[in-house]
Amino acid sequence: MTHIFISKEHLDDIISHSREVYPKEACGILAGKGNTVERVYRMKNIDDSTVTYSFDSGEQFKVMKEIEKDGLRMVAIYHSHTSSPAFPSQTDISRAFYPGTDYENYPDTAYVIVSLAYEEPEINAFLIKKGAIEKIKILSS
Amino acid sequence: MAVKVRIPTPLQRLTGGQELVEGKPGTIIELVNDLESKFPGIGERLSEGGKIRRFVNIYVNEEDIRFLKAEQTEVKDGDEVSIVPAIAGGVF
Numbered sequence: 001m002t003h004i005f006i007s008k009e010h011l012d013d014i015i016s017h018s019r020e021v022y023p024k025e026a027c028g029i030l031a032g033k034g035n036t037v038e039r040v041y042r043m044k045n046i047d048d049s050t051v052t053y054s055f056d057s058g059e060q061f062k063v064m065k066e067i068e069k070d071g072l073r074m075v076a077i078y079h080s081h082t083s084s085p086a087f088p089s090q091t092d093i094s095r096a097f098y099p100g101t102d103y104e105n106y107p108d109t110a111y112v113i114v115s116l117a118y119e120e121p122e123i124n125a126f127l128i129k130k131g132a133i134e135k136i137k138i139l140s141s
Numbered sequence: 142m143a144v145k146v147r148i149p150t151p152l153q154r155l156t157g158g159q160e161l162v163e164g165k166p167g168t169i170i171e172l173v174n175d176l177e178s179k180f181p182g183i184g185e186r187l188s189e190g191g192k193i194r195r196f197v198n199i200y201v202n203e204e205d206i207r208f209l210k211a212e213q214t215e216v217k218d219g220d221e222v223s224i225v226p227a228i229a230g231g232v233f
């Protein structure tokens with residue numbers, strides 16, 4: 001994956017979600033086919049926090065099942081940063097790997113981060129791989 | 142019949158690439174021990190000191206075991222157990 005496609009409408013949805021829950025962190029799933037996002041799932045942040053996010057386990061399972069049933073896949077996981085750049089934090093990186101290992105939890109899924117720390121929202125996508133964080137392009141039409 | 146267990150991608154290297162494996166009925170912790178006997182190494186990836194690791198979600202059918210009897214939840218023939226890494230992050 002060298003880029004992902006997210007329509008203007010979906011990008012706006014992710015940014016609105018992030019603004020609505022500000023100053024708490026927003027989180028969600030971008031589902032689609034290949035590297036094209038077709039759906040935005042706004043998820044609950046059970047931490048209800050300005051500095052961390054955690055999906056609700058029941059909701060996560062339900063959404064993952066629905067995505068699978070509809071023949072889609074988890075193209076990306078998104079979350080917002082309220083006072084830091086749109087770049088994965090140390091915790092974001094640790095949580096991308098299976099506990100106690102360097103095996104990626106979701107190897108084919110990108111991480112999209114929205115920052116509301118500046119005047120204009122900043123949004124970036126990354127692949128979090130063992131020993132490397134790769135920024136990938138977000139293409140929009 | 143057996144218990145069907147869904148293995149997440151990061152642990153499939155321990156099950157020879159299999160996503161769906163079979164386990165013995167019993168409690169979740171007994172199931173973990175049964176999986177360990179078939180797939181050495183998987184036990185410590187799933188639990189630590191008899192407790193399921195943090196940031197690992199286990200569901201029996203649709204229900205998170207944290208809302209059942211946790212490690213003591215009983216699973217029977219035909220149940221589907223899903224092991225799913227939690228999704229989380231933070232600023233620091």
Ligand SMILES: [Zn+2]
Pocket residue numbers: 079080081088089092113230231232
């Ligand atoms: Zn983050």
